[in-house]
Amino acid sequence: MQPFAFVDLETTGTTASVDRITEVGIILVDGPNIQEWSSLINPETRISAFIERLTGITNQMVAEAPTFADVAQRVFQMLEGRLFVAHNARFDYGFLKQSFKRQGYDFQATTICTVKLSRRLFPGHPKHNLDSLIERHGLQVNGRHRALADAQLIHQFWQKIQQQIPPAKVAAAVKALTGRPSIPTHLNEQILDSLPQGPGVYLFYGENELPLYIGKSMNIRQRVLSHFTSDVSSAKEMSLSQQVRRIGYIETGGEIGALLKEAELVKKLQPTHNRKLRRNNELCSILLKETGAGLHINVAYARDLDFGRQSNLYGLFKSLREANKVLADLADGHELCKAIIGLEKVKPGKPCFARQLKRCRGGCVGEEPLVAHSMRLMAALSSLRFNSWPFTGPAYLKEDGDLLVIDNWAYLGTAKTEDELWQLLDSPRPQLDKDSYRILQKAIKSLQPIIDPAK
Template identity: 50%
Template sequence: MHADLPAQLALPPAPLVFVDLETTGGTFGVDRITEIGIVEAGPQGVSQWTSLVNPQKPIPAFVQQLTGIDDAMVRNAPTFEELAADLLDRMNGRLFVAHNAHFDHGFLKGEFKRIGMRFVPDVLCTVQLSRAVYPAETRHGLDALVERHALVPSARHRALADADLLWQFWQHLHRAHAPELVRAHVERVMRRFQLAAHIDEETIERIPAGCGVYVFYGDDDAPLYVGRSVRLRQRVRSHLTGPRRSAKDLRLAALVRRVEWRATGGEIGALLAEAQLTAAVRPALNRAPKSRPGDARGAPWLHAGAIAIEERDAATGERAFHVIDRWQYLGTVAALSDALALPASANPASFDLATYRILAERLARGLAFTPLTLDAPAHAAF
């Protein structure tokens, strides 16, 4: 069924699919989909699609009572695998809109993954959108939206009927508010799962939450940018998505093809690793360090040999030891006993200004460290 798109709707750049599912229960990986309903809205107009789905397992009695979908209705329905190719084509490249979108997106993502297909649309949750637009309201469930905004349900707890309520809510927002306001709220609550080139949300979720460094690479695997953060995953995501991106971030997102990262066990480790990586790979978009008053090239090393600086990552609790010798950062290890696997000493002729800048003042202020010997690390009391 097709209809013309109402005028003056502030659609995002991608067309929209309003999606609702009925399932055998609420547990990902255990329960299965019994019905899918989709309302598609875009420049070509509005259309609807729905199908029962054979879950290949019994539907619990309380779910049958809630949805009206029983075992007999789905017995001869197509399985998800039989629907998957057409369904993915129907939703691919469109903004996925659902109420409590974590549920619907999570079920579909799991079903596609089970049969070896990748499903990474950008996602907009209408619960979060309602909270953003109407912060004074306390209830944002679908029944509350129906009551508050005079939406017209054709049924409840059936997939297409509930998807249509989301489409009605979307239209209400554009009748009741300026397009610029709606766009701003949509941008604020939207979750971008396809972030840049081949970097998607699954990649981002593998990045540690705590301190670390990252490298963005572009075409031909050329290093573009080295950065650090005490919230590594959040920082990488912020480069690639969000309404507050800088011009530099917008340019970076257009160029990035892949990202590498390394946990550093703390903020000092992130500073040291960032300086080391920047010097090693010479990324195109990092600024060259400027000279500062007080820089002391060749400043004397005031210790008998290498030292280890212990840190704990505030976000993860992980412990790390950063090994330094003669103002050179030799690496980070998880235990003092592992320090002997690093070079026994630095090149006496070398002086790393970046390491000096990071550590000289901290050590002068009494930053605790453990002296190391060639034979074994000495466990000095801090």
């Protein structure tokens, strides 16, 4: 039989990448042989008053204790090759893995979470926290929220189930838990079986109906599990996995549909853990107009433009400030005159600031013909040109059985039937979205025009 290690830690907080261990308790079991070991750990950071009250471990108590670096080799040797058993094992395993990593050790172990084991063996009970196990199984308490005392309780629970449950049933439960990907204890394990392995969008929910996070993948199940695999090394993933209580998903026909649906839902629902695809109501573009005095530049807001029908637009920017920054960088890189393009005010005939530094070719003082300046300006802007909508009306992109309906670069939705298609075409057109435009540019060759049979 594989040797066991029953482990419990006390820490300064809940995030393995930021907080530190303050106490380690380990019970090593090799058949009939049992060894116990524990040590306070100097976390090399301050313990908060709340944690002091919770664990009873004070800053004074750990001041002279060894650091984790001092005990790392010994702890690693004790745990190596053993089945790692802990209550909410992801927490303890994650902290040890991070702490070992800081000391140059690659710690890997097969884990058993006694929360999940209890839930699997005693499904009729609603609670499986350590206090519930103490009451339910009559465990002997020598202290709570101290590492060795809690490790002893976990070991007692293990001994109790050996007495109460047939060995084959316990072995089957252990095999099922160690053979399945690890998910947070507060999520129902059956969620793994319900997650599809195809493309789509997934939504993590907390305590209410507003999502915490929205993501997309070509394999929803695989991507969801990757969040819970990386939470032992990422503070962001740990925070998310601690909050998630429910997982929803929307299947799509392919990657483009997943990308568009993700961008749509993030802007609509504003999940707290998403940042990149948030709604931006100040979307701008550079508008280039030809006048009698040469090319005129103006930064205009998306709400005032017909993006798909105009051919004189350059770039999409989240704000006026970002657009002006890009213009300034172009001017510096191409020796353009900031006075001519409207970024700097000077009196007629006076040199702009860049000209005084010999970084402008002199259009502001007539030393460069306006036509030459305009040609260089257009060349500088060419890489930012906004592509006009290539159709006279709406179009579609087919992915498996889905029709992604697009008009003027705006994603209208997904149709599976002809009735749904015409409903989408009769719906109000949403405002241009930068992310949808970027996604569709990569799929432009797959777009097909929708031909109205009534015309």
